[in-house]
Amino acid sequence: MAIRGLALNNEIRVYGINSTAIIRKAQKKHQSTPCASAALGRVLSIVALMGMMSNEQKQIISTINGNGPLGAIHAHYQANHTIRGYVDNPQVAIKINEHHKLGIKEVVGSEGTLSVMINYDLKQDYYGMTNLISGEISEDYAYYFASSEQIPSVVSAGVLVDKDGSIISSGALILQLLPNASEKTINYLENCLPKINNLSKTLQNDPQISHLIKSIFDDFIPLDEVAIKFNCPCTKDDMYAKIMTLSIEDLLEIKEEDHGMEVICPWCSTKYHFNEKDLTQLIKTKVNHQKNDQQ
Numbered sequence: 001m002a003i004r005g006l007a008l009n010n011e012i013r014v015y016g017i018n019s020t021a022i023i024r025k026a027q028k029k030h031q032s033t034p035c036a037s038a039a040l041g042r043v044l045s046i047v048a049l050m051g052m053m054s055n056e057q058k059q060i061i062s063t064i065n066g067n068g069p070l071g072a073i074h075a076h077y078q079a080n081h082t083i084r085g086y087v088d089n090p091q092v093a094i095k096i097n098e099h100h101k102l103g104i105k106e107v108v109g110s111e112g113t114l115s116v117m118i119n120y121d122l123k124q125d126y127y128g129m130t131n132l133i134s135g136e137i138s139e140d141y142a143y144y145f146a147s148s149e150q151i152p153s154v155v156s157a158g159v160l161v162d163k164d165g166s167i168i169s170s171g172a173l174i175l176q177l178l179p180n181a182s183e184k185t186i187n188y189l190e191n192c193l194p195k196i197n198n199l200s201k202t203l204q205n206d207p208q209i210s211h212l213i214k215s216i217f218d219d220f221i222p223l224d225e226v227a228i229k230f231n232c233p234c235t236k237d238d239m240y241a242k243i244m245t246l247s248i249e250d251l252l253e254i255k256e257e258d259h260g261m262e263v264i265c266p267w268c269s270t271k272y273h274f275n276e277k278d279l280t281q282l283i284k285t286k287v288n289h290q291k292n293d294q295q
């Protein structure tokens with residue numbers, strides 16, 4: 001469940017999510033290692049909250065590429081309250097850092113960029129990009145909000161992963177200063193950081209994100225609450241379109257040698273199989289298209 005509201009005398013916007021169900025589904029779909037799940041989970045949790053920032057947004061696509069062994073992390077939020085995402089290398093090996101925690105930074109890398117593309121209903125599309133400053137993801141998004149959107153923000157996202165790779169709990173909080181914020185509010189916000197750093201652990205004990213928010217801000221006013229789900233709307237037709245970009249020669253070769261092919265949707269790891277008959281039909285369609293083009 002994701003929640004949006006105001007706090008500290010209506011001087012800050014608060015966005016919070018318990019994303020455990022989303023990240024569990026992502027982990028199950030991609031069979032990702034604990035480190036990969038944790039990194040993807042942080043990004044999905046934050047981007048899901050970005051989805052709550054305006055009603056005019058049609059979709060948000062955010063990519064982090066830190067040039068680490070994980071490859072890029074991709075997230076796609078749609079206005080029907082669904083999100084999907086993947087990492088280039090979901091099998092990246094687990095690394096335990098000196099604090100015996102999952103080394104997110106080590107797998108994400110810290111030499112790279114964070115990009116956000118937002119499509120709006122009536123406004124012009126927005127594209128922003130910043131350099132990564134840490135590779136730990138939360139700090140990178142905080143920096144993105146401050147420098148690209150000029151909104152001073154505190155971001156905390158965490159995923160608690162069990163030894164067997166299953167997701168125990170996951171969540172995120174984004175706190176944004178409104179232009180009228182007083183010095184007192186700014187100080188309070190800076191001091192509340194330690195309280196939200198153990199977000200996933202707190203959610204393990206009490207899954208209600210609103211309880212956590214109210215424990216930090218006793219004047220919290222909730223404005224909106226929505227259920228955001230992991231969902232990929234891909235179909236076999238989408239994959240047809242992908243195969244259609246192959247040349248007739250390549251398609252003939254695949255048909256003769258492999259008698260079929262498998263196409264995997266990167267967003268949800270669903271496998272689509274195309275048998276010899278499918279390929280024959282596809283080649284016919286392509287040949288007809290070519291004939292039409294020549295006429």
Ligand SMILES: [Zn+2]
Nearest residue numbers: 232234265268
């Ligand atoms: Zn898919």
